[in-house]
Amino acid sequence: MTTRTCRTFQTAPAAVPKDDTAKYLRSGLTAEGFQAPDWLVPDLEDGTAPDMKAEGLENVCELLPDFEFPGEIWPRVQWSYDDETVRAQGREEIDTLVRDVGDDIDGVVVPKVGRQGDVQRALEAVASAEADHGHPEGSIGLSVIVETARARSDLREIARLRTDPGGERLTALVFGPVDYTAELGGRDLGDGRPRWDGLLEALSNEASAGDLLAIGGPFDDLFAERAGVTVYNADGYADQVEREARIGLDGSWSLYPKQTIQANRIHTPTPAELERDVDKIERFNAAKVEGTGAVTIDGQMVDEATFKNFRNTVETVRAIHRTRPEQTDELYDEGLLERALELELSYR
Amino acid sequence: MTTRTCRTFQTAPAAVPKDDTAKYLRSGLTAEGFQAPDWLVPDLEDGTAPDMKAEGLENVCELLPDFEFPGEIWPRVQWSYDDETVRAQGREEIDTLVRDVGDDIDGVVVPKVGRQGDVQRALEAVASAEADHGHPEGSIGLSVIVETARARSDLREIARLRTDPGGERLTALVFGPVDYTAELGGRDLGDGRPRWDGLLEALSNEASAGDLLAIGGPFDDLFAERAGVTVYNADGYADQVEREARIGLDGSWSLYPKQTIQANRIHTPTPAELERDVDKIERFNAAKVEGTGAVTIDGQMVDEATFKNFRNTVETVRAIHRTRPEQTDELYDEGLLERALELELSYR
Amino acid sequence: MTTRTCRTFQTAPAAVPKDDTAKYLRSGLTAEGFQAPDWLVPDLEDGTAPDMKAEGLENVCELLPDFEFPGEIWPRVQWSYDDETVRAQGREEIDTLVRDVGDDIDGVVVPKVGRQGDVQRALEAVASAEADHGHPEGSIGLSVIVETARARSDLREIARLRTDPGGERLTALVFGPVDYTAELGGRDLGDGRPRWDGLLEALSNEASAGDLLAIGGPFDDLFAERAGVTVYNADGYADQVEREARIGLDGSWSLYPKQTIQANRIHTPTPAELERDVDKIERFNAAKVEGTGAVTIDGQMVDEATFKNFRNTVETVRAIHRTRPEQTDELYDEGLLERALELELSYR
Structure with missing residues (x-):
C-alpha cells in the first residue's frame, strides 16, 4: 500500500x-x-x-x-x-x-x-x-x-x-x-x-x-x-x-x-466490498465502547490487524474520490459514499 | 524438521x-x-x-x-x-x-x-x-x-x-x-x-x-x-x-x-499414514538384506531419501508419545504403536 | 534458456x-x-x-x-x-x-x-x-x-x-x-x-x-x-x-x-507448437515490411518480446536437430521442419 x-x-x-x-x-x-x-x-x-x-x-x-x-x-x-x-x-x-x-x-x-x-x-x-x-x-x-x-x-x-x-x-x-x-x-x-x-x-x-x-x-x-x-x-x-x-x-x-x-x-472497491467494510467498521466502533480488544462480527474475530484491512478499503475509496470524484459518484450510492467519507478510522 | x-x-x-x-x-x-x-x-x-x-x-x-x-x-x-x-x-x-x-x-x-x-x-x-x-x-x-x-x-x-x-x-x-x-x-x-x-x-x-x-x-x-x-x-x-x-x-x-x-x-500422523510408513520401513528393512541400494515397493522406488520421509513419520509419533502418551494411545491401535516404537530406523 | x-x-x-x-x-x-x-x-x-x-x-x-x-x-x-x-x-x-x-x-x-x-x-x-x-x-x-x-x-x-x-x-x-x-x-x-x-x-x-x-x-x-x-x-x-x-x-x-x-x-516443441510459432514469425516477417512496431496476429499483439518467445521454439528445434536429427525427422513433417530451419529469425 x-x-x-x-x-x-x-x-x-x-x-x-x-x-x-x-x-x-x-x-x-x-x-x-x-x-x-x-x-x-x-x-x-x-x-x-x-x-x-x-x-x-x-x-x-x-x-x-x-x-x-x-x-x-x-x-x-x-x-x-x-x-x-x-x-x-x-x-x-x-x-x-x-x-x-x-x-x-x-x-x-x-x-x-x-x-x-x-x-x-x-x-x-x-x-x-x-x-x-x-x-x-x-x-x-x-x-x-x-x-x-x-x-x-x-x-x-x-x-x-x-x-x-x-x-x-x-x-x-x-x-x-x-x-x-x-x-x-x-x-x-x-x-x-x-x-x-x-x-x-x-x-x-x-x-x-x-x-x-x-x-x-x-x-x-x-x-x-x-x-x-x-x-x-x-x-x-x-x-x-x-x-x-x-x-x-x-x-x-x-x-x-x-x-x-x-x-x-x-482496483476500485466494489459497492458490496465498501458496504461490507464500512458496516464492519461501524459495528466495531460501536463494540469498542464496551472495551474489548477483539470482537466477533458475523463469526469473524476483529482485532487491530483485521481492522486495518477494512480501513484500507475506505482509504482507497477516499483517495480515488479526491482525484476522480466522477468515478466514485457514478459507482456508489450517495448514502454509502457519505458514510465512507465520514467514518472514524482510528482503531483506538 | x-x-x-x-x-x-x-x-x-x-x-x-x-x-x-x-x-x-x-x-x-x-x-x-x-x-x-x-x-x-x-x-x-x-x-x-x-x-x-x-x-x-x-x-x-x-x-x-x-x-x-x-x-x-x-x-x-x-x-x-x-x-x-x-x-x-x-x-x-x-x-x-x-x-x-x-x-x-x-x-x-x-x-x-x-x-x-x-x-x-x-x-x-x-x-x-x-x-x-x-x-x-x-x-x-x-x-x-x-x-x-x-x-x-x-x-x-x-x-x-x-x-x-x-x-x-x-x-x-x-x-x-x-x-x-x-x-x-x-x-x-x-x-x-x-x-x-x-x-x-x-x-x-x-x-x-x-x-x-x-x-x-x-x-x-x-x-x-x-x-x-x-x-x-x-x-x-x-x-x-x-x-x-x-x-x-x-x-x-x-x-x-x-x-x-x-x-x-x-499434525499427528494418521493411523493410515503411520501404518503405511511403518509397513514400508519393515519391508525395506527386509529388502536391504539382499543388498540393493534402491528397491521398488508398491511401484515406488525407495532409496535413502525416500526412507527419510518414512522415518520422519515414525519419529514424529515417537516425540508426541513421549510428551502426550494419552493422545497416541487414543489414536493408534496398540499393535501399530508398538511396531512404530520398536522399528529399526537406520538406513544402513 | x-x-x-x-x-x-x-x-x-x-x-x-x-x-x-x-x-x-x-x-x-x-x-x-x-x-x-x-x-x-x-x-x-x-x-x-x-x-x-x-x-x-x-x-x-x-x-x-x-x-x-x-x-x-x-x-x-x-x-x-x-x-x-x-x-x-x-x-x-x-x-x-x-x-x-x-x-x-x-x-x-x-x-x-x-x-x-x-x-x-x-x-x-x-x-x-x-x-x-x-x-x-x-x-x-x-x-x-x-x-x-x-x-x-x-x-x-x-x-x-x-x-x-x-x-x-x-x-x-x-x-x-x-x-x-x-x-x-x-x-x-x-x-x-x-x-x-x-x-x-x-x-x-x-x-x-x-x-x-x-x-x-x-x-x-x-x-x-x-x-x-x-x-x-x-x-x-x-x-x-x-x-x-x-x-x-x-x-x-x-x-x-x-x-x-x-x-x-x-521438452521438444510439438508439431502444433512449431507450426504455430513458425506461422506467426512468417506472418510477422511479412507485416514488418509495413513498418509497424507491434502488429496484431489472431487477436494477439506481437512485439519484440512476443517475438522472442516464438523464436525460442524454433531455436530449440534447431538445436535438437543438430544433435538428434533422427528425432526431429521422426517428429515433424518434412515441409514444416524445412520452414523452421530456413526462417529469418532477426526481429529488425
Whole structure:
C-alpha cells in the first residue's frame, strides 16, 4: 500500500503508421470517465516500430504541453541491461524528454533492467538529465519493468535502492511477463503463458517493503474469436486483474481503452466490498465502547490487524474520490459514499 | 524438521471484559487431551483491549505459577518495527514477565517485527531482561511473527540470526496473515484473503535451514452460518492446517479449543499414514538384506531419501508419545504403536 | 534458456545385485531414438547400495571408454554438506573418475550441497582433481542437486558462483524433491508430496540469470496398479514434466527408459507448437515490411518480446536437430521442419 494512485498503467505507442501518427497517444490523453488511465505511458520502446522512434519522441514532446491530463505521464524509453548501444539511445531519449517536457512528465519508465547495478545506472541517467536541465532534484521519477531473470533475482536489492541517496525517485516496479517468459525459456503448451505467481507475490512484497507501487504486466490476448465472431476478451483480462488486486498489486497494465475501464473498476472497491467494510467498521466502533480488544462480527474475530484491512478499503475509496470524484459518484450510492467519507478510522 | 514440538500455537487473550478477566487464559492452562495446546500464548497484544493490557499482564504473572502446564508457555507482547513508543511498552512487558515469571515461561513472542535489525533489537531486549533478573543466558526464548513486508523481505537474514552469538534463543517463525495482507494492500474479493503460498513455502524452508520451528497463521472465520444456524467452521480450518502440514510447517495457530483439537490431530500422523510408513520401513528393512541400494515397493522406488520421509513419520509419533502418551494411545491401535516404537530406523 | 541441451537427465545405478551388475548403466549407454537421454548420470549415490559402491565405480571406469555415447556423461558421486566422512568419499570418487575417465565424462553431479560455501568446496574438489590429472582448466563440469533447505536459501548466491573465478564449470541446478521434502518435514497426506512450486520458479529464474541449466526432480511413482494390473504411470510423469517445461526448466529427471521417451518428447516443441510459432514469425516477417512496431496476429499483439518467445521454439528445434536429427525427422513433417530451419529469425 502506498498513498500514490496507479490503478491503471496504460501504454500507448508514441507513433504508429497512420495518417495521424500520434493517434493512440492523443486518445489516451483525452480519455474520460473510467476510460481515463491513472498513468499514461507514451511508449517509445516495443510499441513503436524501430523506424518511427524519432517521430514518436517528437509526438510526445509536441503533444504533452497541449493537454491538461489529470493523471500522471510516464514515457517508456529504450534500455537493455546487456546492450550499451540501446542504453545510449535510452539516455538520449531521457535527456530529450526532460529537456523538452520535463514539467509535463512525472517520470520515465525504463524496461529490461538487469541487476541492482543496472538500475543504479538508470537512476543516474535520470539524475543527470534532471540536473542538466535545471529541474529540482528528485522531481523526475523512475519506474522499472521487471522482465529479466537478473532483475527478479535482485528484486529485493533493487527495491531497497529507494532508501539510498538519489534513490527516492524510484516509484514503481512493473512486471513484464512476455520478455520474462522468453528469457526463462517458458513454454505455452496450449493454455497460455505461465502465471509466475511467485514473482508476483514477491513484487507485491518488495514494493510494500520499499514504499513503491507494484503494477502487473500486460495481457495481450485482447480478442477472442468464436464461430466467426471476434469479441473483446473481457473475462481473460478481468481474471488477471482480479488476481493482481487480490495479492496487493496497486494497479494493472492496460493496452487498450476497454482494459483501462476494467482495471480502474477492479482496483476500485466494489459497492458490496465498501458496504461490507464500512458496516464492519461501524459495528466495531460501536463494540469498542464496551472495551474489548477483539470482537466477533458475523463469526469473524476483529482485532487491530483485521481492522486495518477494512480501513484500507475506505482509504482507497477516499483517495480515488479526491482525484476522480466522477468515478466514485457514478459507482456508489450517495448514502454509502457519505458514510465512507465520514467514518472514524482510528482503531483506538 | 526440528526436534521441538509445537503442533499448536494457541493464543488466549490475557484479559477480557468478563467477571473473570483471565477466563480464556485459565481455560487454556487447564485444557486436556487433544484440546491441550503444545504452546499456550497468553496474548498481551491484539487480543487484549488497550485499556485492559495492565490487567492482562497481572493475570499472566499471577496465574502461571499456579499451574503445571505440560506444554510450553510463550506470552505475546507488544512491538512495532516503526513505532518506538510501542517497542518501549514491549520492552517493559518483557522485563516484567522475565522478572516475575521467568521460570514459568519458555520465551516471548514478538509481533510486527521489521527487517533483520529490528529482530536484533528484540533479541537484545530479551537478553537484557534475562541478564537483569539473573536467568541463565539463552534460557528465555524469542519467537517472532512474520507479518510485515520488511520481515518477509529479510526472512532469510532473520532466520540466520540464530547462528549469530546471542541468536540461539530464536525459536520459531510464525506467520501473521492479517497484518501482512493489510500491509501489502491485499484484497478479499469475496473468496477470502490471499493464501500467500510463496511466503509459506519460504517460511518452511528458512525455518528448516536455521533449525527453527515454522508455524502457520490464525484462521479467523471461526463460524459459518447456514439458514439461520451457526456452526463451527471445521472444514475451513482443517483445509488450512492440512496445507500447512503438507509443506512442512511444524504447527498451526489456534484461536479456539476446537481448532486446537484439529491442529493437534492433523499434525499427528494418521493411523493410515503411520501404518503405511511403518509397513514400508519393515519391508525395506527386509529388502536391504539382499543388498540393493534402491528397491521398488508398491511401484515406488525407495532409496535413502525416500526412507527419510518414512522415518520422519515414525519419529514424529515417537516425540508426541513421549510428551502426550494419552493422545497416541487414543489414536493408534496398540499393535501399530508398538511396531512404530520398536522399528529399526537406520538406513544402513 | 541456455544453448546447452539437457532435456533428459537419466540416472542409472552404477551397480545392481544382478549377474551383470552394470546392466542399467549399459542399457543407458546403448539406448536409441527418443529413449536415448541427453545426459546419462551413472549413479554412485542413493541408487547404488552401500556395499556395491566400489563395484559401481569400477563399472563406470571400465564401461565408459567402450561406448560412443552421443549425449553427455555426468556421474553422480556421494556428498553431504553436514558430513565430512561422506564428502571425503565424494572427493575420492571425483578423483578416481577424473583420473580414469576424465576424457569420457563431461562433469560430475554433486548431491546434498548446503549453502554457497559448501558448493565452493565442491568446485574446489573438481578443480583439484582436474589439475592433478592434467586436464584443461574448466574441462570437467559441476552440477549440483538442490535438495536441502540451505541450498534453497542460498540459491541466488550459488547460481552467482558461476561468474566467480573458477565458477565457470558450474553447469546445472537440479532439483531433489525427496530429500528436500524430508528435510523440511513435508507430509504426504494421501495426495503425494508437495510440488514446491515456489522453489521450481526460483530454480528456473536463478538458472537463467546465471546461464545455467535448470532440471526438475525425479518422479518415483513409476507404476500404478488398477484392479490387479500394474501399468506404467504415464500420466503422472507427463503432468510433472509439462509443468516443468511450462516454467522454463530445460529438462527433467528420468529414472526409467519410458520416462526418457516422455521427457525428450515434452521438452521438444510439438508439431502444433512449431507450426504455430513458425506461422506467426512468417506472418510477422511479412507485416514488418509495413513498418509497424507491434502488429496484431489472431487477436494477439506481437512485439519484440512476443517475438522472442516464438523464436525460442524454433531455436530449440534447431538445436535438437543438430544433435538428434533422427528425432526431429521422426517428429515433424518434412515441409514444416524445412520452414523452421530456413526462417529469418532477426526481429529488425
